[in-house]
Amino acid sequence: MEVGKKIQQFISYWYLRYLLVTELYMVEPWEKMIVHTLFAVLFGLFWYFNYSVVTTCISQLRSTTAHDIELIL
Amino acid sequence: MAAAVANGCVDTSVVNSRNKEECNGKEKKLLNGKINNHRNGYLNSKNTSNGVNKSRLDEEGPRIIPKMDWSEYDTMRGSFEKCSLLTAVLTNLGLYILMFLGFVNQILFKPNVATEKNREGYAPLYDPFEQFFSRYVYRRVKHCFNRPICSAPGAEVILKERCSDDHNWTFRFTGSKRRCINLGSYNYLGFAEGEGGSTHADVAAATRHFGLAMCSSRAELGDTALHRELEHTTAKFLGVESAIVVGMGFATNTLALPGLLGPGALALSDANNHASLILGLRLARATVRVFRHNDVRHLEQLARAALAEGKWRKIVIVVEGVYSMEGSICPLAALVALKKRLGLQLYLDEAHSIGALGPRGRGVTDYAGVDPNDVDVLMGTFTKSFGAAGGYIAGSARLTAWVRAQGHAHTYAHAMAPAVAQQIVCAMRALDAPAGRARIAALRDNTHYFRNRLREMGVVTFGHHDSPVVPMLVYTFSKMAATVERLTDSGIAAVGVGFPATPLNQARIRFCLCASHSRAQLDACLAGVRRAAAELGLRYSRRA
Ligand SMILES: Cc1ncc(COP(=O)(O)O)c(C=O)c1O
Numbered sequence: 001m002e003v004g005k006k007i008q009q010f011i012s013y014w015y016l017r018y019l020l021v022t023e024l025y026m027v028e029p030w031e032k033m034i035v036h037t038l039f040a041v042l043f044g045l046f047w048y049f050n051y052s053v054v055t056t057c058i059s060q061l062r063s064t065t066a067h068d069i070e071l072i073l
Numbered sequence: 074m075a076a077a078v079a080n081g082c083v084d085t086s087v088v089n090s091r092n093k094e095e096c097n098g099k100e101k102k103l104l105n106g107k108i109n110n111h112r113n114g115y116l117n118s119k120n121t122s123n124g125v126n127k128s129r130l131d132e133e134g135p136r137i138i139p140k141m142d143w144s145e146y147d148t149m150r151g152s153f154e155k156c157s158l159l160t161a162v163l164t165n166l167g168l169y170i171l172m173f174l175g176f177v178n179q180i181l182f183k184p185n186v187a188t189e190k191n192r193e194g195y196a197p198l199y200d201p202f203e204q205f206f207s208r209y210v211y212r213r214v215k216h217c218f219n220r221p222i223c224s225a226p227g228a229e230v231i232l233k234e235r236c237s238d239d240h241n242w243t244f245r246f247t248g249s250k251r252r253c254i255n256l257g258s259y260n261y262l263g264f265a266e267g268e269g270g271s272t273h274a275d276v277a278a279a280t281r282h283f284g285l286a287m288c289s290s291r292a293e294l295g296d297t298a299l300h301r302e303l304e305h306t307t308a309k310f311l312g313v314e315s316a317i318v319v320g321m322g323f324a325t326n327t328l329a330l331p332g333l334l335g336p337g338a339l340a341l342s343d344a345n346n347h348a349s350l351i352l353g354l355r356l357a358r359a360t361v362r363v364f365r366h367n368d369v370r371h372l373e374q375l376a377r378a379a380l381a382e383g384k385w386r387k388i389v390i391v392v393e394g395v396y397s398m399e400g401s402i403c404p405l406a407a408l409v410a411l412k413k414r415l416g417l418q419l420y421l422d423e424a425h426s427i428g429a430l431g432p433r434g435r436g437v438t439d440y441a442g443v444d445p446n447d448v449d450v451l452m453g454t455f456t457k458s459f460g461a462a463g464g465y466i467a468g469s470a471r472l473t474a475w476v477r478a479q480g481h482a483h484t485y486a487h488a489m490a491p492a493v494a495q496q497i498v499c500a501m502r503a504l505d506a507p508a509g510r511a512r513i514a515a516l517r518d519n520t521h522y523f524r525n526r527l528r529e530m531g532v533v534t535f536g537h538h539d540s541p542v543v544p545m546l547v548y549t550f551s552k553m554a555a556t557v558e559r560l561t562d563s564g565i566a567a568v569g570v571g572f573p574a575t576p577l578n579q580a581r582i583r584f585c586l587c588a589s590h591s592r593a594q595l596d597a598c599l600a601g602v603r604r605a606a607a608e609l610g611l612r613y614s615r616r617a
Binding site: 013016017019020021022023024025026027028031034035 | 163166167168170171174177178213214240549550551552554555608609610
């Protein structure tokens with residue numbers, strides 16, 4: 001119970017800070033939704049880019065270097 | 074057209090040659106025939122070093138005036154903590170989001186305002202950006218501004234509560250009232266007391282004797298013994314020869330400046346000067362060059378460059394005593410020294426400092442220990458410390474006679490209401506009695522207490538330690554609105570200030586202290602601010 005309340009407080013505190021810093025505190029609810037969605041989409045794209053491009057590149061790089069090292073040894 | 078150009082050319086060359094003469098014989102210089110007749114004070118000044126005066130007297134022909142040594146003077150730095158890069162970036166990002174949402178909103182919905190019709194061929198009434206800003210940024214936080222009150226704005230004020238059903242396009246009254254501690258009025262000395270105040274009986278008597286309003290200008294039928302007494306009292310209060318009073322402070326500046334300056338004059342104006350000074354300088358058609366806020370080095374640079382140009386009939390420094398948005402105090406001693414050394418003139422607007430600064434409440438001259446006669450034009454308003462309305466211009470008798478004749482206020486503006494004049498006279502008299510001096514001391518104590526506590530709290534405050542205006546930086550509009558809401562909920566009425574009055578990303582809350590606040594009231598305010606700062610994350614200060 002106590003812990004649940006604490007977590008809720010923590011979340012609502014940081015949600016307020018997020019609203020304040022992005023100036024969403026003073027806009028109308030539907031405008032808030034637009035910007036939330038926009039942020040979500042941006043974050044999603046960023047995540048997908050990291051997932052699909054960056055991670056595959058890195059794993060490729062790693063496998064090639066591992067292979068090279070094996071060859072050298 | 075050609076003739077006009079030719080005329081212009083002739084004019085400037087005449088002006089130039091006369092200026093050269095003036096530069097060569099500085100002692101005979103009548104740079105400021107209208108205003109400056111304090112030449113004795115100028116030569117024997119204690120502020121400029123002896124060597125300088127001697128060389129000025131002895132030498133003929135071109136001279137090099139030595140640079141000012143600013144380390145000798147208190148340049149009233151005040152504290153202006155810079156915000157971190159992160160804060161600046163986030164504030165700007167927030168503004169972009171607001172602008173973006175504004176555009177979306179504008180496209181989707183018709184704004185709930187009157188529109189201009191049948192105006193083909195006319196210039197639009199409003200600037201498009203201003204219109205956009207006021208509809209889609211200002212409107213969203215409008216509930217924090219222009220709040221109706223229903224009591225005298227003394228140490229406490231009663232707010233009339235209102236709410237909006239359509240996102241602040243329109244408001245309606247809820248019918249309830251809320252008593253708040255008033256940190257929003259420029260009532261520095263607590264003379265705005267309403268009924269039962271110290272000046273009440275005298276003001277009522279004056280109204281009965283002279284009537285409510287004069288219904289005419291001073292130059293025509295609006296002059297009474299009370300007005301003359303007020304001018305006399307003001308001059309005595311300030312320690313100068315003469316004064317002229319006007320019924321409105323803003324108009325004092327805008328109407329007197331065109332009388333004093335003309336197209337051949339150069340005004341060196343502080344970057345944070347009040348709108349009335351800026352408007353006055355524009356109406357005067359004087360050339361204006363702006364120096365960085367309170368930066369005497371920049372001012373000296375501009376002044377020397379202007380002197381070297383040699384084409385100005387007069388060069389006037391235009392500053393304020395206390396800047397109401399920054400809470401800073403002008404470095405008057407340094408300005409007077411500079412003015413004397415370079416032979417400039419000084420126009421000082423004491424709107425916020427008169428009454429509120431200095432051990433005797435005589436304003437920034439008193440505070441900086443400067444002889445008021447060294448300032449060419451002393452301007453100030455009665456709107457703040459004296460709990461009244463109106464403004465004054467004070468200085469030499471020649472100056473006021475000139476302003477009476479050439480400034481437009483004396484001839485065309487409505488004379489001050491007798492009740493207002495009487496209030497000012499009473500307040501000025503009270504300041505010389507022990508009770509009045511106690512008010513000045515109380516204001517100073519409250520200011521120091523409040524500023525120290527805020528600093529300990531870790532919020533960013535601007536300005537000088539002694540200034541009774543205390544701006545607390547919150548940077549974004551949302552934080553400003555949220556802070557004002559939280560403070561109102563805790564029973565504190567404070568003013569939020571945003572864009573047109575401050576830079577776009579430096580919204581702030583402005584606390585104005587008052588002599589009649591008790592310690593308990595200030596502590597209640599500080600507790601409210603502390604709660605809001607913790608909840609909203611206002612502890613921006615990175616000072617230890
Ligand atoms: C520096 C300065 N000058 C002039 C004025 C105008 O005074 P009033 O409000 O009496 O018109 C103000 C008022 O805010 C001010 O701050």
